[in-house]
Amino acid sequence: MQTIYRHRLLQDDLRMDFANYNPERPYDDFILQIVEDLAEHESNYISLIQTNLNKWSFERLNYVDQAILLLAASEMHLGLNEKAVVIDEALRLSKKFSDPDNYRYINGVLDNL
Numbered sequence: 001m002q003t004i005y006r007h008r009l010l011q012d013d014l015r016m017d018f019a020n021y022n023p024e025r026p027y028d029d030f031i032l033q034i035v036e037d038l039a040e041h042e043s044n045y046i047s048l049i050q051t052n053l054n055k056w057s058f059e060r061l062n063y064v065d066q067a068i069l070l071l072a073a074s075e076m077h078l079g080l081n082e083k084a085v086v087i088d089e090a091l092r093l094s095k096k097f098s099d100p101d102n103y104r105y106i107n108g109v110l111d112n113l
Contacts, residue, residue, distance in 0.1 A: 001064075001067045001068060001071050001093055001097075002021070002067075003017055003018045003021050003035065004038065004066075004067035004070050004071055005063050005064060005066075005067040006021065007067075008063045008066045008067055008070075009063045013039075014035060014038055014039045014042070015035065015036075015039050018035045030080060033078055033080065034071065034074050034075065034078070034080075037074045037077065037078055038070060038071075038074050041074070041077065042070065045069075045070055045073040045074065045077070046058050046070070048073065048113060049069050049070075049073060049109055049113070052108070052109045052112045052113065053105075053109060056105075062098065062099070062102075064094075064097050064098045065094065065098055065102055065106060068090050068093050068094055068097075068098070068106060069090070069106060069109060069110070071090070071093075072086050072087065072089070072090040072106075072110050072113075073110075073113060076110075076113060083110075086110070087107060087110045087111065090106055090107075090110055091103045091106065091107055094106045
């Protein structure tokens with residue numbers, strides 16, 4: 001989530017940001033799959049998320065929420081975990097890192113994906 005957050009905030013290339021974030025740290029295949037998938041399909045995920053935001057635009061969301069939604073969308077698309085597990089983890093991230101009530105709309109958006 002941190003790499004996606006940095007990518008959205010700085011508008012950097014996701015792959016480069018990931019490679020530069022902590023080059024000595026070994027990453028597992030799960031993280032690499034997410035980064036590669038998002039690098040290829042980020043705009044598709046943003047469009048899909050956008051259709052479920054009602055009156056809000058994706059760009060108006062804070063960067064933490066953008067990162068959480070993109071991470072979850074990618075994880076669901078890749079089938080890395082069951083949808084309920086992905087949503088639960090996204091809600092945990094939201095409650096820990098985002099505004100107190102934002103988990104509610106994140107839950108609604110992800111439930112509709």
